[in-house]
Amino acid sequence: MADLAAFKRDARAWLEDNCPLSIRQPNRTAGDTVLAGPNKQFPNKDAEVWFQRMLEKRWITPGWPAEYGGGGLSAGEAKILKREMARLKCPSPVFDQGQAYFGPVIMEYGTEAQKMQHLPPIARGDTRWCQGYSEPGAGSDLASLKTRADDKGDHFLVNGTKIWTSGADKSDWIFCLVRTDFEAPKHQGISVLLIDMNTEGISTSPIELISGKSEFCQTFLDDVKVPKENLLGELNAGWAIAKRVLQYERKLMSGEEFFSAQGPDVVATAKKYIGTDEQGKIKNHKLRSEITRHLMHNHADLLNGTRIFFSAKTEDADPNLPLIMKYSATMELKNRDELMLSILGNRGLSWDDDEFNREEQVASQSWASTKAYTIAGGTSEVQLNIIAKRALGLPSR
Ligand SMILES: Cc1cc2nc3c(=O)[nH]c(=O)nc-3n(C[C@H](O)[C@H](O)[C@H](O)COP(=O)(O)OP(=O)(O)OC[C@H]3O[C@@H](n4cnc5c(N)ncnc54)[C@H](O)[C@@H]3O)c2cc1C
Incomplete structure (x- = not known):
């Protein structure tokens, strides 16, 4: 220590x-x-x-x-x-x-x-990776994926399509889930291939978003030859690896950097836009209690993060606590941005217009983008299912 x-x-x-x-x-x-x-x-x-x-x-x-x-x-x-x-x-x-x-x-x-x-x-930050998980028919039910990799001796031949692949058009490598056993139960026939995005047969098509910007792509794999040495882990044992990635992804989205380093100072913004009473408190009583609730929620998440970290290797470790963190942190991010727009009032209607200052532009853009965090890496509804089943031991139906 x-x-x-x-x-x-x-x-x-x-x-x-x-x-x-x-x-x-x-x-x-x-x-x-x-x-x-x-x-x-x-x-x-x-x-x-x-x-x-x-x-x-x-x-x-x-x-x-x-x-x-x-x-x-x-x-x-x-x-x-x-x-x-x-x-x-x-x-x-x-x-x-x-x-x-x-x-x-x-x-x-x-x-x-x-x-x-x-x-x-x-x-060194020299390569960019993208995630080849979701498919048009496999999102929350990821194990239904159909992109196939046929064994051709010294290589796999990959065919299929991935969707919502963030940054695929600018990536060097794709971490790609493929089906390698077509008879086995769906979770048992999946493998992970590390595929060079410059391989012949890979193409990407950007998906236009409401903001006019495009982060997502649909990725097409047509007769893509992938060397056998690019198989990660055991053949047909990819589901466990896929879940491990999701654990890291959800941990990242639960981390304190999500709600502290990047975030606005909600209290300072409220004091500036709403004003303060003679005691220096934010004038609007309702907003003040909502802000307090938000700060308490963040603080509880931070303490839980610390608890998870320091108890991880001890007998006190609570295996259920990490399950709630992605849900809790990302839902609170959405709440924070709703709160920010309430504070900004009409000024929260900005996008990237010069009439609005940076604080206002960031607030409205953030409001739109934090919605995505309760979908990416597993939706909040699916997270609640996992909590219900694994943490609370409730029956599936
Ligand atoms: C910002 C962002 C970045 C992403 N980046 C990538 C990426 O790089 N690579 C990649 O592979 N994917 C990526 N995705 C896709 C993401 O993984 C999927 O959107 C997510 O898994 C949900 O799948 P879906 O969109 O097909 O929705 P669906 O699975 O069709 O779900 C639709 C709705 O039904 C609900 N639902 C589904 N099943 C259940 C259930 N059993 N119980 C209760 N409700 C349910 C969901 O919660 C959701 O509200 C990204 C998504 C976002 C938003």
């Missing part, structure tokens, strides 16, 4: 010295996120400086072992670093699904050759 306290002091000092103040701001938009890949786009010079400093420190993947390009921090140190970054509002220097979940899963299930091929580039 004394070591962790020293680490916290040092990490805080380093972050304060090295993360440029200009990017340590709330009210970030999606455009401020630096996405991994060979041609990274930095929104400004300071974001690039920050990326380079974190890269040199090997803190893009701080908790990964040094031999795979990580910072070699212990789990406790990595957690403290994340919290300090959130507290100081330091953004992630670069984001990719590879760092967040595919890398850790490759580390767990991959061969040494797969680890050496994929982990160091992910740790």
Whole structure:
């Protein structure tokens, strides 16, 4: 613990010295996120400086072992670093699904050759990954997926289509679920293939969104030859790996960085837009109690996150607690943004018009995008089913 306290002091000092103040701001938009890949786009010079400093420190993947390009921090140190970054509002220097979940899963299930091929580039932010899970007929019921991989001796021949593949048109690799046993019960015939997006036979088609921007693609795989060495884990044992990825994804969406580093300061915004009474309290009584409820909810999530972390390897660990966290955190994000729009009133009708300031634009854009968090990585309704079944032991029907 004394070591962790020293680490916290040092990490805080380093972050304060090295993360440029200009990017340590709330009210970030999606455009401020630096996405991994060979041609990274930095929104400004300071974001690039920050990326380079974190890269040199090997803190893009701080908790990964040094031999795979990580910072070699212990789990406790990595957690403290994340919290300090959130507290100081330091953004992630670069984001990719590879760092967040595919890398850790490759580390767990991959061969040494797969680890050496994929982990160091992910740790440098050099490759972008996308997730080939959902299909037109397989979303919540993911195990119904139909994309097939036929064994052709030295390679698999893959045919099918994936949908809602975020960033597929800009990705280098796809973490792809395929069916490899066509007779077995649906959960038992699935495998994971790591597929180079430049392979012949892969094409993507962007799906237009209401905002006019497009993050999603439909991904088509037509007679795509995938070398056998790109199979991750055992043949037909992909369902367990797929679920492991979802555990990481849901954990990410439950994490404190979701509701602290990126979020607006709700209290300061309310004081500015609604005004204060003679005691300095937010004038509107109803809003004040809603804000209090929101802050208490966030604080409870934060404490639960700490509890999960520190009890993980002890007999006190509550296996049910992590199940509720994705549901709880993402639903609260939606509530927060509803609250922000109530606070802003007419000013919350903005989008990216010059008539509105950045705080107002971010609030309305965030209101639209946080809806997606209760769908991505498993919908809230499906999460409630899981909680009902596994945590509460209720019957399926
Ligand atoms: C922002 C975002 C990014 C995404 N990125 C990716 C990606 O990169 N790769 C990828 O593969 N997928 C991605 N997805 C897709 C996502 O995984 C699916 O949208 C999600 O699993 C739900 O599937 P669906 O859209 O087919 O909805 P459906 O499964 O058709 O569900 C429709 C509605 O029915 C409800 N429902 C379904 N089954 C049940 C049930 N048993 N009990 C109660 N209610 C139920 C759902 O909650 C939902 O409200 C992304 C989605 C979003 C929103």
